[in-house]
Amino acid sequence: MSTPKTIIILSGKRKSGKDFVASLLQEKLDPNRCAILRLSYPLKSQYSKDHGLDLEKLLDASDFKELYRADMIRWGEEKRNQDPMYFIRAISSEPGAEKPIWVVSDARRRSDMDCLHQLFPNIILSLRIHAEEIVRRERGWQFVHGVDDAESECGLDGYNSFDHHLENDGDVNKLNDVIDNILRSHHLLS
Numbered sequence: 001m002s003t004p005k006t007i008i009i010l011s012g013k014r015k016s017g018k019d020f021v022a023s024l025l026q027e028k029l030d031p032n033r034c035a036i037l038r039l040s041y042p043l044k045s046q047y048s049k050d051h052g053l054d055l056e057k058l059l060d061a062s063d064f065k066e067l068y069r070a071d072m073i074r075w076g077e078e079k080r081n082q083d084p085m086y087f088i089r090a091i092s093s094e095p096g097a098e099k100p101i102w103v104v105s106d107a108r109r110r111s112d113m114d115c116l117h118q119l120f121p122n123i124i125l126s127l128r129i130h131a132e133e134i135v136r137r138e139r140g141w142q143f144v145h146g147v148d149d150a151e152s153e154c155g156l157d158g159y160n161s162f163d164h165h166l167e168n169d170g171d172v173n174k175l176n177d178v179i180d181n182i183l184r185s186h187h188l189l190s
């Protein structure tokens, strides 16, 4: 199993900008040293095999994944109930996991945080990303029953152990400054 030097965990509501922030972080930290890994990757990989779907389309930013989101959530819960570490262990086999810095861009549940801290103690920096509902709507978000009120979306709402909170309402310059300051304060950027 690959063991990185630093893991930056991102959490936030749908369309809060997790992927956007993950890309900014990877650029700042150097793509040769920093990989974006997703807890949803092993889930989508196995789900696509079981259901005869195109994995690339489930992974990309298009709305294709929205057709399957509710069922993938149900299927993922079943797997997690059988083995809470299932998806956490699987990320260390993802492409890029050999790099020393991981950005895990989609923590969604209390168990994701607990398992990551348990498996990789003392190297985790956790960031919660916030965006106003109106901004998320402009980015294409709509409330969906079974998705936006499910544990996968709300499981970390009350989690109060994030290392930092980021506002991502659209001012990219401000966002860049905040991210730079966080990285500097953790000696990840000079």
Ligand SMILES: Nc1ncnc2c1ncn2[C@@H]1O[C@H](COP(=O)(O)OP(=O)(O)OP(=O)(O)O)[C@@H](O)[C@H]1O
Pocket (backbone or CB within 6 Å): 012, 013, 014, 015, 016, 017, 018, 019, 020, 021, 061, 139, 168, 169, 170, 171, 172, 175
């Ligand atoms: N600060 C920003 N400035 C401009 N565009 C942004 C910003 N943040 C996010 N976006 C855009 O908003 C859209 C949604 O962002 P993103 O995909 O990063 O959200 P997400 O939290 O990963 O969503 P999901 O949980 O649905 O995967 C994307 O098109 C992204 O490029």
